[in-house]
Amino acid sequence: MNIKHTVVSAALTGILAIGGTAAAFAGDNGNGGTAGNGGTAGxxxxxxxxxxxxxxxxxxxxxxxxxxxxxxxxxRLEERSAKAGAAGRTEVVAKxxxxxxxxxxxxxxxxxKIVNAPTWIAEHC
Numbered sequence: 001m002n003i004k005h006t007v008v009s010a011a012l013t014g015i016l017a018i019g020g021t022a023a024a025f026a027g028d029n030g031n032g033g034t035a036g037n038g039g040t041a042g043x044x045x046x047x048x049x050x051x052x053x054x055x056x057x058x059x060x061x062x063x064x065x066x067x068x069x070x071x072x073x074x075x076r077l078e079e080r081s082a083k084a085g086a087a088g089r090t091e092v093v094a095k096x097x098x099x100x101x102x103x104x105x106x107x108x109x110x111x112x113k114i115v116n117a118p119t120w121i122a123e124h125c
Contacts, residue, residue: 053125063114070107074100 052059077100084092 049124053121056121056125059121060114060117063110063117067107067110067114070103070110074103074107077103 077096081093081096081100084096
């Protein structure tokens with residue numbers, strides 16, 4: 001399995017692991033439901049909230065695990081960037097730095113969700 005498959009597998013695992021959590025923390029569009037549900041009086045959102053409340057003990061743990069995975073990925077990319085820089089491969093370094101920047105954005109979002117999770121759980125569960 002090459003690095004591309006490993007990265008894709010890790011990304012999909014992370015998305016599936018906290019996908020529901022991200023949906024719960026997303027803002028309401030004002031029609032009582034989530035965007036795109038056709039205004040079904042909030043049943044989709046209510047179902048998601050109920051599911052998240054059933055797993056409220058796992059939310060912070062999963063977010064923390066995701067944060068750890070992103071941090072490890074950044075460290076590996078920084079190592080690759082240093083090796084590429086030492087070899088004079090500036091284009092590779094630029095691409096790796098772009099990936100690191102995107103991961104730092106994700107890391108910030110996950111950190112915000114970790115901080116906001118206890119408050120959200122207290123309000124909704």
